Amino acid sequence: MDRALPPGLQAIVDEFAECDRTERLDLLLEYANGLPPLPERLAGQELERVHECQTPLFVQAEVDAEGRVRLFFAAPDEAPTSKGFAGIIHAGLDGASVDAVLATPSEFAMGMGLAEVVSPLRMRSTGAILARIKRQLVERAPGAAS
Amino acid sequence: MTLPADTDPKLAAYAHPERLVTTQWLEERLGTDGLVVLECNEDVLLYHTGHIPGARKLDWHIDLNDEVTRDYIDAAGFAAMCAARGIGRDTTVVIYGDNFNWWAAYALWVFSLFGHPDVRLLDGGRAAWAAEGREMTTDEPAVAPADYPVVERDDSGIRAFKEDVLAHIGRGPLVDVRSPGEFTGELLHMPDYPQEGVQRGGHVPTASSVPWKRAANEDGTFKTADELRAIYADEVGLEPADDVVTYCRIGERSSHTWFVLTHLLGFEHVRNYDGSWVEWGNAVRVPIEKP
Numbered sequence: 001m002d003r004a005l006p007p008g009l010q011a012i013v014d015e016f017a018e019c020d021r022t023e024r025l026d027l028l029l030e031y032a033n034g035l036p037p038l039p040e041r042l043a044g045q046e047l048e049r050v051h052e053c054q055t056p057l058f059v060q061a062e063v064d065a066e067g068r069v070r071l072f073f074a075a076p077d078e079a080p081t082s083k084g085f086a087g088i089i090h091a092g093l094d095g096a097s098v099d100a101v102l103a104t105p106s107e108f109a110m111g112m113g114l115a116e117v118v119s120p121l122r123m124r125s126t127g128a129i130l131a132r133i134k135r136q137l138v139e140r141a142p143g144a145a146s
Numbered sequence: 147m148t149l150p151a152d153t154d155p156k157l158a159a160y161a162h163p164e165r166l167v168t169t170q171w172l173e174e175r176l177g178t179d180g181l182v183v184l185e186c187n188e189d190v191l192l193y194h195t196g197h198i199p200g201a202r203k204l205d206w207h208i209d210l211n212d213e214v215t216r217d218y219i220d221a222a223g224f225a226a227m228c229a230a231r232g233i234g235r236d237t238t239v240v241i242y243g244d245n246f247n248w249w250a251a252y253a254l255w256v257f258s259l260f261g262h263p264d265v266r267l268l269d270g271g272r273a274a275w276a277a278e279g280r281e282m283t284t285d286e287p288a289v290a291p292a293d294y295p296v297v298e299r300d301d302s303g304i305r306a307f308k309e310d311v312l313a314h315i316g317r318g319p320l321v322d323v324r325s326p327g328e329f330t331g332e333l334l335h336m337p338d339y340p341q342e343g344v345q346r347g348g349h350v351p352t353a354s355s356v357p358w359k360r361a362a363n364e365d366g367t368f369k370t371a372d373e374l375r376a377i378y379a380d381e382v383g384l385e386p387a388d389d390v391v392t393y394c395r396i397g398e399r400s401s402h403t404w405f406v407l408t409h410l411l412g413f414e415h416v417r418n419y420d421g422s423w424v425e426w427g428n429a430v431r432v433p434i435e436k437p
Binding site: 054 | 188189190191192194195205
């Protein structure tokens with residue numbers, strides 16, 4: 001990858017890369033469990049579904065008054081893998097600047113060694129989640145077309 | 147030594163009741179010598195959030211498929227996979243999973259390709275076990291590896307390839323178990339899944355549309371033998387001696403129907419086309435029917 005990751009996300013990628021196979025699954029589960037619940041104001045709303053995930057996952061990206069990215073996810077407990085991917089992205093990118101998120105390469109998860117424990121097919125969803133976040137940020141940016 | 151069959155009256159009405167066990171039967175026998183329980187899910191992490199005590203994890207992506215070729219593991223790979231889970235050739239294997247046992251049925255079908263003698267499904271799968279409040283644990287069992295012989299996979303009896311399906315058109319029943327929207331070609335994937343990856347929509351000419359879910363109750367258990375006969379025999383017109391091919395998108399939902407026809411209704415010649423629509427809908431110059 002020729003573009004640097006935001007430091008928070010890079011730290012998570014390194015954390016996974018240093019684990020062995022079993023530890024990686026445990027760590028993914030920790031990120032699933034660490035995903036904050038959806039705030040009440042979003043609970044009843046229809047959020048964008050990440051269709052590339054094999055199990056249901058919904059995402060909303062917002063920008064706060066200080067210009068930082070705020071990420072919100074919803075996923076059922078029966079879908080821990082998607083929840084884990086969301087947890088990683090939340091821990092790594094929530095609070096980053098819009099530019100930093102937009103500059104994050106979609107293949108950021110390639111260096112985590114997760115493909116060998118969750119299969120390459122399932123890894124596609126990490127890039128898909130990020131792509132949808134980026135699109136939402138671009139659409140919500142001041143001065144965005146339409 | 148394999149374990150005696152579950153004598154539950156619902157199961158007794160099926161053609162091969164020894165291929166299915168109830169949650170009650172399984173709970174009473176957990177820890178019995180000669181029994182290994184496998185959990186096989188769509189979600190690879192679900193096992194780690196809690197599973198039936200003593201159950202071992204089997205991942206359909208990683209443990210059953212070859213990493214490079216689109217095919218199943220070979221004989222040595224299957225033997226190693228079983229041995230690592232404490233499964234010998236004479237072990238009774240009970241498989242369960244999430245999502246109406248789709249992947250559990252798929253795993254059972256792969257075990258059958260290798261002729262594993264005693265492999266059964268848990269009726270209702272993970273959802274039924276959890277809904278009944280039966281014990282689940284996050285403890286992963288310490289497994290003593292077993293010896294499993296290297297037995298060649300036999301694709302001839304229960305697996306169909308694209309060429310077989312082409313030759314089957316007009317000769318025998320084809321059962322398309324996908325959702326109605328996928329059958330008509332309106333959708334290229336399951337509802338709510340990404341609509342990508344397949345070039346063409348529709349179905350294999352002459353196929354009947356019988357969505358897999360018709361065989362299941364809402365709690366994940368199979369419908370009764372009489373209810374299943376009403377669908378597959380009376381309504382669709384299939385007969386137990388028919389040479390039947392089932393397919394879906396990648397072969398997991400059609401494993402569910404393969405199980406129903408073969409083990410619950412006693413059909414003797416049912417093949418699962420695991421290439422399914424992901425292969426057919428991308429293949430050049432194969433015939434496709436679209437209403």
